[in-house]
Amino acid sequence: MKSIRIFLLIALLSTITLVNFIAALHGYRASMAEAERLFDRQVIGTALLLAAIPVNERAPLVVKENDQLAFQVWSRDGKLLMRSDNAPTDPIGDASDGFAESNFSGFRWRVYSHAADDGRSIRVAERVDLRFRLADEVVLQSVVPILLGLPVAGLLIWLVIGRGLASLRQLTGELRRKRAEDLTPLALASPPEELLPLVDSTNALLERLQASFDRERRFSADAAHELRTPIAAIQVHADNLANSLEHSGAEAPDSLWQLQQSIERMAHLVEQMLNLFRMTPEHYPARFESIDLHRMARDVVAKLYPAFARREQEIELRGQAAFIQGDRFALVLLLQNLLNNACKYTPEGGRITVAVNQREKCVELEVCDSGPGIPADARERVFERFYRVGGDRHESRVPGCGLGLSIVHHIAELHRARITLGTSPLGNAQLPGLMVTVCLPLPATDVPGRNAKVRLETNSEKNQDESRRA
């Protein structure tokens, strides 16, 4: 069934048509029979009237009559006493009393023969076709309204069904308008009894979903938070161990260095997890202020410069001062994550550029590197938590936890920004590089909101263009 409305319209209209038309047919048949009886009674009445008229027996009287009726009055000895002008001079019908049908004057007639008390025979005939047509005309007038009423019934049914389905339409509209992250209960003003179970179970489902999301979020945040302290303690103990070994003159074993590396990675992971959950748009208490993104990028680059220097990478900041409304802490985190990623994945001696430019509708932050880039088919997924291109066997063999771009995504969502991943102009055939573009809306045109939706774009044409240029 494609549409409930069309189904109901056709099914109801068919039922009404069927029932009404069959009733009309029966009505027609019954009315026709009744009309016949009525005409017959008229004919009998005429015959009785003729029987009561005294007639001069010497000369036959010819009476003018209309087309429909004809009559003859015969004497007991078979002499024509009186007739209508349209009746023949021969006897019509048979001599027996009652109704019979006979043909004369070119038509078929219904003839009533009546024997009067004085022995006269009276024959009254009525034209069958005219009788039928008259009855037909009268009866048809009662059938026509039924037929004419049908389109009206169809229109009314259509409107009534539309009215009846309004709450269903409202419900679908409500569900369609709902955004993926919106788990608030459906608000349907006085839903009908039939929809109540659906609304209730949907709301219960949404509630359970919200609760489980909250639980998951809280658990991860709590777990990360609780892990912070013991990790810090282990870190201190490992450092102490390294120091005491150094003081005692013994050489620190290789495993101690590996232990310190692992602790560092774990601390980073926990830190990233906390950042991720902090940056969830629904929970982050953002404080928007006017920020010069170019200046902020310069500060972050300066802060991270030692990491780039260690890997002998060339980092360049381009563009000019561009102001946006944003949350300082969140944006610094966004820049840090993007730059950390660029630093990690760009090979030693590679190039990285950061550009902040004011465009017509937004401030564009562009981070390009000369690393391995992200294949087009994986670009949608890199924003998922813990997703890493190529899984654990990441080609770059760079340690990471797969949360950086999720955090970036959350922050972009917070600022109603648009992220585009593409191929970097700094790349080459082997290492195509990654270009991350974040379009942050200008304060005048768009006020950042907390329930903002982020749009991910992986513009393949644009990327192809860029790879050609590269």
Next chain:
Amino acid sequence: MLLTSVILVLREVLEAALLLSILLAMSQYTGLAARWILMALAGGILGSIAYGASIGTVSEMFEGMGQELLNAAMQFVIYGLLLVIGMLLIWNRDGKQQYLKLLQWCMALAVALATLREGSEVYVYMIAFRHQIDSLQSVMLGALIGAGIGFSIGALFYYLLVGLARKRRLVVALVLLTLVAAGLCLQATQLLEQADWLPAGPPLWDSSALLPENSLVGQLCYALLGYEASPTLLAVSAYLGGLMLMALLLWATWMKTPSESGREVSNEFA
């Protein structure tokens, strides 16, 4: 006049509408787009007007038996199409989606031919009354009532079929198609008897007192089962022959087509 025209139009419309609803339900069953139906109906209606308009020429062919022979031929062609449709439906019962284009064409052709045949009779009947102004209203009203009843039964019948469980729907539709097809054989035989191509024997029985052909139930039985109140021996034989041939062929196709459950099992092990 009204009753005569109700009976005549109802007879023709009901026959076409029932076939149309069975095929439409099956089109929905196999997941075909229903667009073919509009083309088939348009083609059938145009064809019926053309056929009705040239009925004089057609009648004069074959020594004045052109109309009977052509109609009988059309009935046999529709029978053949229904047979192919039934077999293709069985073949596709587990969603193989094979020969769907052929199925669609057969359905469209069957509907177009049925519409052409039934439509031309209505057309010829209505055209005969076009100059009789006094009975025209009665005839038109009768035709409207007949068509209304016919289409309504067709529509309700369609929803009845569509409402059946998927597995049962196919079986019911196949049984109905077989009955309709057998009815077509019977009608074609009667037409050939009228044309003196087959010897017309005395009626085998007369059940017109029990179930008159002109009653609504009689009309329904005529359209669905090919009911005839006083058929000849030859007509009954043609009915049974057509019925058995189609039933046998469909049964054989059913047996030869791997069943749905079998396919699922083989998929699991694949």
